[in-house]
Amino acid sequence: MNALAATSRNFRNASRILGLDSKLERSLLIPFREIKVECSIPKDDGSLATYVGFRVQHDNARGPMKGGIRYHPEVDPDEVNALAQLMTWKTAVADIPYGGAKGGIGCNPKDLTISELERLTRVFTQKIHDLIGIHADVPAPDMGTNAQTMAWILDEYSKFHGHSPAVVTGKPIDLGGSLGREAATGRGCVFATEALLAEHGMSINNLTFAIQGFGNVGSWAARLIHERGGKIVAVSDITGAVKNPNGLNIPELLMHKERTGSLKDFHGGDAMDPGEVLVHECDVLIPCALGGVLNRDNAADVKAKFIIEAANHPTDPDADEILSKKGVVILPDIYANSGGVTVSYFEWVQNIQGFMWDEEKVNAELNKYMTRAFNNIKGMCKTHECSLRMGAFTLGVNRVARATLLRGWEA
Numbered sequence: 176m177n178a179l180a181a182t183s184r185n186f187r188n189a190s191r192i193l194g195l196d197s198k199l200e201r202s203l204l205i206p207f208r209e210i211k212v213e214c215s216i217p218k219d220d221g222s223l224a225t226y227v228g229f230r231v232q233h234d235n236a237r238g239p240m241k242g243g244i245r246y247h248p249e250v251d252p253d254e255v256n257a258l259a260q261l262m263t264w265k266t267a268v269a270d271i272p273y274g275g276a277k278g279g280i281g282c283n284p285k286d287l288t289i290s291e292l293e294r295l296t297r298v299f300t301q302k303i304h305d306l307i308g309i310h311a312d313v314p315a316p317d318m319g320t321n322a323q324t325m326a327w328i329l330d331e332y333s334k335f336h337g338h339s340p341a342v343v344t345g346k347p348i349d350l351g352g353s354l355g356r357e358a359a360t361g362r363g364c365v366f367a368t369e370a371l372l373a374e375h376g377m378s379i380n381n382l383t384f385a386i387q388g389f390g391n392v393g394s395w396a397a398r399l400i401h402e403r404g405g406k407i408v409a410v411s412d413i414t415g416a417v418k419n420p421n422g423l424n425i426p427e428l429l430m431h432k433e434r435t436g437s438l439k440d441f442h443g444g445d446a447m448d449p450g451e452v453l454v455h456e457c458d459v460l461i462p463c464a465l466g467g468v469l470n471r472d473n474a475a476d477v478k479a480k481f482i483i484e485a486a487n488h489p490t491d492p493d494a495d496e497i498l499s500k501k502g503v504v505i506l507p508d509i510y511a512n513s514g515g516v517t518v519s520y521f522e523w524v525q526n527i528q529g530f531m532w533d534e535e536k537v538n539a540e541l542n543k544y545m546t547r548a549f550n551n552i553k554g555m556c557k558t559h560e561c562s563l564r565m566g567a568f569t570l571g572v573n574r575v576a577r578a579t580l581l582r583g584w585e586a
């Protein structure tokens with residue numbers, strides 16, 4: 176099932192549980208605005224290269240639209256639409272005053288030099304600068320982008336609108352970024368995991384973990400789980416995969432990745448097939464890479480008892496059904512990875528106030544938001560006798576529906 180069909184199906188199920196009117200349902204589903212732009216740049220060798228950039232602004236009933244920008248070969252309108260819609264429900268679950276958006280450029284950032292990436296980011300910003308803004312739509316990093324990408328967007332946007340640090344989040348600290356934002360998605364995921372495990376009378380330090388993806392989110396989740404005594408028995412990324420039944424030494428693996436750019440040839444474990452990580456023997460599986468990786472082809476083989484969706488929509492609806500029947504507990508993306516956008520909100524607030532928080536405050540507030548959202552989701556699960564995914568969707572959709580009705584937008 177494609178990403179948009181899967182996301183919309185979850186939304187419709189939540190809408191049915193909440194008993195939303197069909198006109199309101201339609202208005203919540205259809206995106207506010209879809210932008211598609213040509214981005215042509217000279218390559219370093221003088222040749223011309225053309226890429227397609229997207230920004231989908233899904234909903235702004237609760238505040239400015241918010242969401243990352245992805246650079247990946249598989250970026251397409253369907254995927255960006257699904258991710259933008261997920262942002263709307265995610266910001267509502269976190270109860271931060273935003274709507275949802277997402278963007279991306281169909282490119283492989285690994286094939287571009289740093290100066291080509293800079294030109295591409297600046298051209299994309301020139302094409303969308305009138306449609307983003309501090310109180311309209313605030314981008315952030317996602318797969319294939321980082322703080323440097325945000326610095327280029329900030330600089331290009333500021334040429335048109337004056338110095339505007341709050342137009343992007345996840346930017347470098349020197350340009351007004353927040354302490355703790357880089358780690359925030361992984362850290363939020365770990366707070367979410369702790370909240371879930373506590374419900375089951377368990378804790379991280381007694382369990383084994385498998386992690387798919389070792390970029391921003393995966394590497395931070397791994398580092399923080401390792402610090403808490405969790406045993407990470409398998410890790411994969413696009414370069415390969417490594418396993419160790421006694422637990423990988425994550426600080427050493429991070430240094431190896433930093434030194435070689437790859438997970439290959441790490442002496443602290445055995446190489447394995449990257450696809451096997453998802454079905455590896457472990458208590459907790461954390462997908463931190465692409466969407467749709469758990470599907471009807473592999474769901475029955477998953478060994479984990481818990482899945483923490485650090486990636487966006489890693490589990491398609493077929494897999495959701497198979498895994499639920501097996502009794503696997505899934506912590507859904509719109510809650511599990513909401514730590515990133517929550518600290519983005521803290522960054523935006525700090526920029527608007529012109530004041531910087533220390534990292535302890537950022538992390539303590541993040542924990543507070545993650546715990547509150549978990550309790551709110553559990554409340555919806557109890558009221559509607561539903562899964563954690565439907566608990567999160569009904570929570571988010573209901574908040575957006577209420578804001579929409581209060582504004583008088585439903586007719």
Ligand SMILES: NC(=O)C1=CN([C@@H]2O[C@H](COP(=O)(O)OP(=O)(O)OC[C@H]3O[C@@H](n4cnc5c(N)ncnc54)[C@H](O)[C@@H]3O)[C@@H](O)[C@H]2O)C=CC1
Pocket residue numbers: 316317318319320360387388389390391392393411412413414449463464465466485486487512513515516
């Ligand atoms: N960066 C953020 O703050 C947030 C990210 N997310 C989601 O988390 C996921 C990861 O994002 P980031 O860590 O930021 O991206 P990243 O670009 O820093 O890292 C992506 C990782 O996935 C790996 N990967 C790619 N294809 C793979 C494959 N076929 N098999 C195994 N590994 C593969 C890459 O090698 C890399 O390690 C995405 O789904 C993103 O939407 C969600 C919320 C916030």
Ligand SMILES: O=C(O)CCC(=O)C(=O)O
Pocket residue numbers: 241242243244265313314315316317344345487512513515516517519
């Ligand atoms: O930090 C943000 O604004 C957005 C993060 C994001 O793209 C996501 O949560 O998927």
